[in-house]
């Protein structure tokens with residue numbers, strides 16, 4: 461994996477770097493706040509190791525800036541400060557793990573591997589349609605990291621359309637999947653249309669205006685933007 465190591469202590473930086481390289485990882489490093497921010501913004505990494513106390517800045521500000529920019533890279537804070545406050549604040553800001561110094565290098569590598577595995581599993585469990593991301597287990601729909609506020613029924617409807625991305629779904633298939641037996645007792649077309657309309661309005665409010673298409677005479681289809 462490709463790792464950015466942000467650490468100002470020369471000897472520690474050298475030993476971590478060497479160890480990770482021997483384990484087969486690609487390592488880039490930064491020794492102060494500005495150079496770390498520049499690398500983190502310009503390049504994509506699988507993981508970053510972030511020291512808190514840095515020349516010209518604080519590592520926690522790097523975590524904050526990356527998450528604010530929706531950078532989903534794995535982040536482990538490595539810090540000698542060891543105070544509970546830093547740990548809690550770091551995790552609150554969106555770091556994935558915290559390893560107090562001094563630590564054993566094999567422990568660091570084990571944490572890195574676990575972190576990347578978690579990230580990969582999470583990415584596979586989500587469905588993407590253009591900028592929209594749906595996480596069924598969490599009943600979460602988000603656009604560029606911002607949650608779309610949906611009712612339970614709207615979420616079920618969106619989920620069904622999204623897992624069938626690219627396919628036309630008939631009105632009756634949608635009604636039966638989302639509402640089950642209840643669907644038979646409804647004024648079907650108006651009912652479904654009202655829900656589709658609400659869902660479209662909410663998605664449009666998050667910058668996804670055209671994601672659910674009407675296929676006249678057939679039903680609805682979701683697809684990635686052209």
Ligand code: CA
Nearest residue numbers: 468511513514
């Ligand atoms: Ca330091």
